[in-house]
Amino acid sequence: MRYQILLLCLxxxxxxxxxxxxxxxxxxxxxxxxxxxxxxxLAKDKSSALYRQPRIKAGNTVKKIDGFDDGNFSSKRIKLxxxxxxxxxxxxxxxxxxxSETDSVFHENYGCAIVDLKKAKVVHYLQSxxxxxxxxxxxxxxxxxxxxxxxxQ
Numbered sequence: 001m002r003y004q005i006l007l008l009c010l011x012x013x014x015x016x017x018x019x020x021x022x023x024x025x026x027x028x029x030x031x032x033x034x035x036x037x038x039x040x041x042l043a044k045d046k047s048s049a050l051y052r053q054p055r056i057k058a059g060n061t062v063k064k065i066d067g068f069d070d071g072n073f074s075s076k077r078i079k080l081x082x083x084x085x086x087x088x089x090x091x092x093x094x095x096x097x098x099x100s101e102t103d104s105v106f107h108e109n110y111g112c113a114i115v116d117l118k119k120a121k122v123v124h125y126l127q128s129x130x131x132x133x134x135x136x137x138x139x140x141x142x143x144x145x146x147x148x149x150x151x152x153q
Contacts, residue, residue, distance in 0.1 A: 028052075031076055034084035037117050041074070050075055054089060056120040065115055067122030069093075081138045086150070087115050088132075088140065091125065114140060114148055124148045 028044035029051045037058055041051035050073035055062045064070075073092040080087050093109040112130040113122045124140070124147075126132075132142030140148035 029076055031078060033078075033080055033087055033117065037084070039078065039087060039089070045073065048073065048094070050092065050094075056115070056117055058117075058120075063120035065120050065122060068113060068115070079134060081134045082136055083138050085117055086123070086134075086138065087117060088112050088126075088130070088134075089115060090130070 027040040027042060029041035031039040033039055037056060040055050040057050040062065042053035042055060044051050052073055053070045054065055054068060054074055056065060057063075068089075068091065073094055074090040075092075078087050078089050089112060091111045091113045093107075093111075095107060096104040097107045098104050110130070112126045114124040114126070115121065116123045126140075126142075126147065129140070129142035129147045132140050132147055135141050138150055139146045
């Protein structure tokens with residue numbers, strides 16, 4: 001009887017593995033950006049409903065975002081530049097800070113990052129200017145000041 005159960009379990013695992021088409025990956029979150037580009041997340045933290053491990057999917061290629069720590073979190077709230085070359089994503093650091101050997105405090109640090117889609121790279125980090133917006137010249141504006149311009153890279 002044990003042999004039959006074991007055989008059945010192995011058969012079910014094999015069927016599940018073969019059911020997924022070759023070359024596809026399951027993503028925890030998917031956000032279409034512009035033609036040919038998608039922001040995907042490889043993991044989701046169920047307790048906070050936040051995502052981790054963002055990647056840029058260009059065609060069939062999935063690239064890690066250079067400069068974005070996979071241990072940090074993000075939501076699906078993004079802002080795409082008018083030309084579609086940059087996206088602003090949250091960059092949330094969460095964890096416990098040890099105040100002493102016996103005491104720790106949960107800490108969250110909210111920021112965001114501007115990502116160049118073609119390079120799959122963080123080109124600018126923001127802390128207090130995440131509430132900004134893109135203007136028609138593809139500049140990140142906060143409090144009526146230019147915070148990021150692609151010309152300054």
